[in-house]
Amino acid sequence: KAGVTQTPRYLIKTRGQQVTLSCSPISGHRSVSWYQQTPGQGLQFLFEYFSETQRNKGNFPGRFSGRQFSNSRSEMNVSTLELGDSALYLCATSPRGGDTQYFGPGTRLTVL
Amino acid sequence: QKEVEQNSGPLSVPEGAIASLNCTYSDRGSQSFFWYRQYSGKSPELIMFIYSNGDKEDGRFTAQLNKASQYVSLLIRDSQPSDSATYLCAVSNTDKLIFGTGTRLQVFP
Numbered sequence: 001k002a003g004v005t006q007t008p009r010y011l012i013k014t015r016g017q018q019v020t021l022s023c024s025p026i027s028g029h030r031s032v033s034w035y036q037q038t039p040g041q042g043l044q045f046l047f048e049y050f051s052e053t054q055r056n057k058g059n060f061p062g063r064f065s066g067r068q069f070s071n072s073r074s075e076m077n078v079s080t081l082e083l084g085d086s087a088l089y090l091c092a093t094s095p096r097g098g099d100t101q102y103f104g105p106g107t108r109l110t111v112l
Numbered sequence: 113q114k115e116v117e118q119n120s121g122p123l124s125v126p127e128g129a130i131a132s133l134n135c136t137y138s139d140r141g142s143q144s145f146f147w148y149r150q151y152s153g154k155s156p157e158l159i160m161f162i163y164s165n166g167d168k169e170d171g172r173f174t175a176q177l178n179k180a181s182q183y184v185s186l187l188i189r190d191s192q193p194s195d196s197a198t199y200l201c202a203v204s205n206t207d208k209l210i211f212g213t214g215t216r217l218q219v220f221p
Contacts, residue, residue, distance in 0.1 A: 020188070031207075033208070033209075035211075041213075042200070042211060042212065042213030042214055043156075043200070043211045045208075048207075048208055055207060056207065056208050057206075067135075080126060088153075088155075090155055091158075092156075092209075096207070097207040097208055097209055098144070098205065098206055098207040098209065099144065099204065100144075100146065100160075100161055100203045101146075101202075101209055102158065103148075103155040103156050103157070104155060105154075105155050106154075106155045
């Protein structure tokens with residue numbers, strides 16, 4: 001089985017811009033979770049989608065949003081970028097959520 | 113109280129020693145427990161999962177679960193410098209995983 005893929009792998013934006021990141025899950029996985037990780041920090045949970053519905057949400061501002069398509073692929077969007085949004089963004093997928101998650105390689109976002 | 117707690121480390125052990133990584137969790141109803149390894153700049157990769165009380169061994173790795181004490185640990189035998197990484201504990205809470213902040217392990221030659 002192909003693993004979790006994330007695109008793009010690297011992204012450089014400037015403050016105030018918006019960005020869209022994509023995650024394609026392992027075949028058969030319907031749950032997609034998104035995490036933010038900054039240097040020296042643990043995984044900060046953003047949100048989880050299951051069957052095109054946001055099922056769980058972390059404590060991030062409304063500038064962070066996401067969606068999931070019928071083929072389980074997911075996108076997350078960050079609007080009005082701030083310097084503090086520079087981070088590694090990881091998605092992780094699982095068949096149902098609450099079970100073993102498999103991570104993609106991540107998208108490294110730099111905001112200048 | 114955090115839902116999943118880990119000592120941030122670093123835990124420094126000499127090559128060939130046993131590294132012991134610990135994790136406590138707050139939700140008594142948690143059913144599944146996972147250990148992930150994350151190298152610097154990379155994404156986490158699954159090492160092991162455990163569902164039942166007791167020990168589960170896989171090569172040099174042993175996961176230990178004690179639900180009564182709400183405690184899960186990971187032992188790494190014959191530690192190698194290549195084991196130097198951050199180890200994340202994750203606990204299943206119905207439909208999501210809750211991650212600890214990770215313990216950084218350093219194995220020195």
